[in-house]
Amino acid sequence: MSENRIEEDNAVFLDADYDDEEPAEEKETDLQAEQEAIDEQLRAAAEGLLFLTGDEGITAGMLAEVLEISEEKAENLLEGLQVYYLNDARGIEIARYGRTYKFLSKAFVHPYAKKLFQLGKTSVLSQAALETLAIIAYKQPITRAEIEEIRGVGAEMMLRKLLARNLIKEDGRSEAPGRPILYAVTEEFMDAFQMLSLEELPELPDFAGDGEGSDELF
Amino acid sequence: MKEFTVTTETFDGPLDLMLHLIREKKLDLLNLDMNVLTDQYIAYLEAMEYSQLEVASEYLVELAGLIEYKSRRLLPGFKEEEEEEDPKERLVRRLLEYQQFKEVSDDFRRLYEGRQMLLGKPLAQEAEQWMNSTGDMKYSGTPYELMKAMKKCLMRMRLSRPIETKYTVSELSMEDREVEIRARLDRLPDTFTFETLLDDVKDLPKFIVTFLSVLDLARLHILYFSVDESDTIWLKRGTGYE
Numbered sequence: 226m227s228e229n230r231i232e233e234d235n236a237v238f239l240d241a242d243y244d245d246e247e248p249a250e251e252k253e254t255d256l257q258a259e260q261e262a263i264d265e266q267l268r269a270a271a272e273g274l275l276f277l278t279g280d281e282g283i284t285a286g287m288l289a290e291v292l293e294i295s296e297e298k299a300e301n302l303l304e305g306l307q308v309y310y311l312n313d314a315r316g317i318e319i320a321r322y323g324r325t326y327k328f329l330s331k332a333f334v335h336p337y338a339k340k341l342f343q344l345g346k347t348s349v350l351s352q353a354a355l356e357t358l359a360i361i362a363y364k365q366p367i368t369r370a371e372i373e374e375i376r377g378v379g380a381e382m383m384l385r386k387l388l389a390r391n392l393i394k395e396d397g398r399s400e401a402p403g404r405p406i407l408y409a410v411t412e413e414f415m416d417a418f419q420m421l422s423l424e425e426l427p428e429l430p431d432f433a434g435d436g437e438g439s440d441e442l443f
Numbered sequence: 444m445k446e447f448t449v450t451t452e453t454f455d456g457p458l459d460l461m462l463h464l465i466r467e468k469k470l471d472l473l474n475l476d477m478n479v480l481t482d483q484y485i486a487y488l489e490a491m492e493y494s495q496l497e498v499a500s501e502y503l504v505e506l507a508g509l510i511e512y513k514s515r516r517l518l519p520g521f522k523e524e525e526e527e528e529d530p531k532e533r534l535v536r537r538l539l540e541y542q543q544f545k546e547v548s549d550d551f552r553r554l555y556e557g558r559q560m561l562l563g564k565p566l567a568q569e570a571e572q573w574m575n576s577t578g579d580m581k582y583s584g585t586p587y588e589l590m591k592a593m594k595k596c597l598m599r600m601r602l603s604r605p606i607e608t609k610y611t612v613s614e615l616s617m618e619d620r621e622v623e624i625r626a627r628l629d630r631l632p633d634t635f636t637f638e639t640l641l642d643d644v645k646d647l648p649k650f651i652v653t654f655l656s657v658l659d660l661a662r663l664h665i666l667y668f669s670v671d672e673s674d675t676i677w678l679k680r681g682t683g684y685e
Binding site: 318329330332335350353358360374375376377391416419427429431432 | 552
């Protein structure tokens with residue numbers, strides 16, 4: 226304790242002594258500390274808002290508007306929080322799907338949650354649903370006829386089911402005869418398949434023979 | 444072909460079946476022997492019929508294509524020039540493309556299953572009450588929007604009472620419930636959420652009766668409903684109310 230005080234006193238004394246010589250640097254560190262405190266508070270506010278919005282989530286745009294900061298800054302805050310929660314000591318994480326950030330419990334918590342809430346089976350998508358979604362995701366916007374051509378199977382019922390689950394949406398009409406409806410994937414699709422954007426789609430395997438190892442399957 | 448056995452495996456359409464046959468018979472997809480494929484395809488459909496499985500029309504469409512190709516080949520002096528694309532090439536192209544999506548759907552399945560392990564919580568209830576309930580909402584919507592919103596309501600109800608799973612059969616008719624709701628309408632604000640009506644709901648049957656009653660009241664124009672972006676169902680008194 227007493228040692229500390231002496232150091233403090235010394236510091237004050239030294240400050241006074243060199244006051245005239247290094248004022249610029251002094252102010253800079255002051256400003257920096259101030260900025261850090263503000264940032265910390267903003268980050269804490271972002272954390273609180275993320276908590277409140279639950280699985281609706283929040284976008285950098287929304288956060289920027291509320292905190293009156295730039296969208297870039299909001300994105301930085303959210304990414305900072307994301308990194309913070311990556312820590313293995315935390316049971317929740319901040320996921321970003323599409324443009325939305327949200328708090329989710331980590332995967333290792335799931336077995337316990339299953340016990341606590343007596344969760345039933347997790348929802349599944351049929352092979353047909355997955356194939357249809359894959360085709361739409363890679364080829365959107367796409368008409369029903371085009372999907373049917375690829376799968377060789379009628380797609381009307383499937384499209385209706387996927388619309389009902391909000392994984393796809395109608396996205397205007399094609400210029401083709403009859404002006405058929407075009408389909409595209411939704412933000413919910415991004416969430417369901419853990420994607421930031423369609424750029425994250427897995428690469429399509431190459432079977433046509435211009436790639437390596439493509440003939441092995443036959 | 445006599446030792447053909449019917450697999451219990453189900454196929455996701457004719458192209459899936461063809462890919463299976465190609466793999467099983469070790470055919471070269473890039474240099475496809477259409478005769479073998481056609482024979483195998485027919486044998487499979489016959490076996491399906493033999494075991495009294497209904498052959499879906501999609502399979503027959505592709506079958507017609509295969510047979511057309513084969514019969515044209517048998518015609519003397521057959522010329523292909525009027526074809527835009529050789530049917531064989533077209534089929535191979537379709538098989539290759541379909542195989543790509545079939546393959547990549549495994550990745551999709553993995554991502555989807557991984558996502559199911561991560562659980563979120565609904566929007567804070569208080570926050571929902573702050574949200575502007577007036578404004579210029581359109582009091583209409585598609586059944587899909589309503590379905591989605593209902594699913595969320597059910598989720599919220601389940602999450603708010605996680606461990607108790609007692610079900611008692613309470614007999615409450617829609618008519619009775621409608622009377623109860625109508626009696627409450629006077630005391631409710633101009634617009635209110637569907638959840639407001641769930642205050643006294645403790646079990647699933649009552650939840651459903653309440654929902655059906657709201658639908659019926661909407662039909663009678665006593666209530667109007669709207670679903671907003673966060674899937675909250677908003678209600679207001681309609682023109683049929685007194």
